Amino acid sequence: MKRTAFFALASVAAVAALVACSSTPEATEPDPTTLCASGSPPPGTFCAPAPLATVTTTVTTSATQTTASTSATAIPALAAAAATPVMQGLAMQEAPGMQPEGGPFAGQFQEGQTLEQTINISPGKCYTIVGVGIGIQELDIQFFTQPVPQAPPVLLASDSTTGPQATIGGKASGCWKNPTPLGAPGKVVLKATKGTGIAAAQVYVK
Template sequence: MRISLLAPVTLLSLLPLACGGSDQPDPNDPSQFGSGQYQGGQYGQQQPGYGQQQPGYGQQPGYGQQPGYGQQPQQPAGGQPTAPATPDLGGILGGGASTSSGGTASPIAPAAVAAATPVMTALAASEVSGMSPEGGAFAAQFQDGQTFEQPFNIQPGKCYSVIAAGLGIQNLSIQIVAQQAPLPPVTLAQSNTSGANATLGGKGQCFKNPLPIGGPAKVILRAQGAGAAIGQIYVK
């Protein structure tokens, strides 16, 4: 009877020794929570990714550095950055420097064409004998194809002639044009001579105004070749 009681008592006394030899803490012991000794669960360990920078967080792809932004253009070896090529406008427009003629000649003082005075005197004597000058002489410096306009008033029943002499000009022509607004300009007469000197209505063939009224008009000199010219209107 004593032996049966001693056996359980002995087993109970050995149980703490057996348990004390284990290093594992009791998972149900509240004193182990937060101690850092419990490693079997989630307590005491850093959460995966917690407190760590999230992948890509705080650094957006490409943020703060746009492609090509703040970068200097590539330079050729040993030189300055290459400037963009300028399109050849001459080729686009169909040629190089313009050589077109035309436009208005520059007026000059008749005295600047004094060398043409003997020519003018001879023309007046042969072409407009018996006619009187209408206003003063006029002169201009021409480039090839340029024109010069001298305004005057046509009187009713009057007859008009114009003579002009050129220096350096290959060919000079003369027109009388009516300029009655709002009608477009109308050519009333023109020269039929050639060369550096020109005559309109010479040798008694003056232009006569067929209308009973007068009006504004202009003499137009046109030059082929560069040079100077002087002109004079005559009336009778």
């Protein structure tokens, strides 16, 4: 009887020990990620380097950003009325007996800007071009032709005067004559080489 009780007690003790072992959680190693995140991991803990920050640069282009134009603003000849009397007086001196070819043309200039006017160069005709600037210290005129549209324009003549008045084919040198029996498209270019203001020009022919 005593032996049976002993075995019973031993069996109960074994079962209790077995239950106790199965209910006790296994010890686990600390997660390296958690240790690294703490900022002070134990020695020997490998921590992966933090990813580099991505820097995004945004370039913004203003819609109002503009580039200075090289072309003067064309204005009606009446708006350049201040230049008209001077230009007429200059024409009487430099283009006596010649007739206007079309009307005058004018523009509002910033320094360095140009204004173009196309004309038809007739065969055998002689041309004089006069220009006057108001507020412009140095006005220049160039006379081009461009027989072939895709080819660069060809310079026919340019003024050799200085100051706010400019003339091509004036009285001293004689009018510029088309040396060929053919007509061609022509172009007059006014340039405010120095100064800002208005300028007007007129082509004369005979």
